[in-house]
Amino acid sequence: MELDVLKDRYSDLLNRYTGPAKKIIVSFHGEMDQDRVSMLSYTAEHQLETQGARRTTIKKTFNILIELLQNVLLHSASQEIGKPFYFLLAENMEDYVAICANVVTNEAAKKIQETLDIIKKMNEKQLKNHYLEVLSNDQYSAKGGAGLGLITVALKCNNNFTFNCTPLDEKVSLFEMTSIISDK
Amino acid sequence: MEKLIIKESLNNPKVILDPAKKRYEISGKSFPENAKSFYQPVIDWVKTVPVTSPEKIRLSFMLDYISSSSVISVKQVLSKIKARNTEGADIEVQWYYDPSDPDIKELGEEYEKVIGIKLQFIERSI
Numbered sequence: 001m002e003l004d005v006l007k008d009r010y011s012d013l014l015n016r017y018t019g020p021a022k023k024i025i026v027s028f029h030g031e032m033d034q035d036r037v038s039m040l041s042y043t044a045e046h047q048l049e050t051q052g053a054r055r056t057t058i059k060k061t062f063n064i065l066i067e068l069l070q071n072v073l074l075h076s077a078s079q080e081i082g083k084p085f086y087f088l089l090a091e092n093m094e095d096y097v098a099i100c101a102n103v104v105t106n107e108a109a110k111k112i113q114e115t116l117d118i119i120k121k122m123n124e125k126q127l128k129n130h131y132l133e134v135l136s137n138d139q140y141s142a143k144g145g146a147g148l149g150l151i152t153v154a155l156k157c158n159n160n161f162t163f164n165c166t167p168l169d170e171k172v173s174l175f176e177m178t179s180i181i182s183d184k
Numbered sequence: 185m186e187k188l189i190i191k192e193s194l195n196n197p198k199v200i201l202d203p204a205k206k207r208y209e210i211s212g213k214s215f216p217e218n219a220k221s222f223y224q225p226v227i228d229w230v231k232t233v234p235v236t237s238p239e240k241i242r243l244s245f246m247l248d249y250i251s252s253s254s255v256i257s258v259k260q261v262l263s264k265i266k267a268r269n270t271e272g273a274d275i276e277v278q279w280y281y282d283p284s285d286p287d288i289k290e291l292g293e294e295y296e297k298v299i300g301i302k303l304q305f306i307e308r309s310i
Contacts, residue, residue, distance in 0.1 A: 034217040038194040059249075059285060066215050066251050073217060135259065136298045148252035 101176035109173035215251035223257035235272030
């Protein structure tokens with residue numbers, strides 16, 4: 001069931017970003033590992049350079065992609081196969097859109113949702129202060145992250161992100177996050 | 185204080201801590217899968233820097249990109265350096281940054297605030 005949902009959503013996504021003033025730069029659907037994090041982020045960086053995106057935009061996008069993709073690596077909880085996910089980076093009018101989705105436990109989904117709801121209400125100054133607070137607090141989570149990843153994504157896209165958690169059954173949910181990076 | 189060399193990969197930086205050649209640097213992109221275990225040998229190396237009759241060590245950080253989990257691990261390396269200096273070691277941290285990319289310089293300034301360590305900021309062009 002998880003894999004069918006991921007496959008259908010990915011297919012919808014490809015359709016959504018095909019058409020006038022839209023262009024898919026990199027997209028992928030499959031299982032995650034560290035080599036894939038590198039492969040997708042370097043490919044995206046190269047493609048953005050090739051099409052003449054601003055250097056600061058390329059840097060921001062690279063930052064966001066690494067955080068989104070490493071989150072998949074650290075926090076996946078599929079009951080069917082390793083770490084299934086889908087990912088897409090597209091150009092939409094004058095913006096770049098990065099979308100990443102994976103399966104997480106319902107408990108993790110609740111925690112992510114609470115964290116992102118708080119982050120979403122912050123202005124830039126509050127976000128920076130929050131970043132410093134988390135940096136001061138030396139704790140790693142059991143999975144190796146430190147809570148800085150989501151704040152980093154929010155800072156790099158000027159808090160222009162959306163997310164949703166769709167429960168798939170009593171144990172797991174599909175978590176999808178969309179970040180919009182302006183190239184202006 | 186022994187030599188510690190870690191080769192650069194697509195996702196981890198190059199580490200050269202070589203007392204014989206007096207060359208100390210960490211350079212490249214840093215987003216290893218497990219930043220904590222990647223930087224642990226560096227922390228262990230800092231613990232071996234002599235605190236009596238110390239020779240000045242200039243450790244250069246030349247990072248092009250650093251992921252959030254590496255940000256925490258590098259903070260732990262810098263905290264250990266600060267502690268070791270308090271014990272008597274003489275390690276100066278040189279923090280290289282590209283002026284066209286404000287992120288790395290800002291990160292260095294954040295480390296100064298959060299850890300209370302003094303970094304030598306050095307501009308470089310990539």
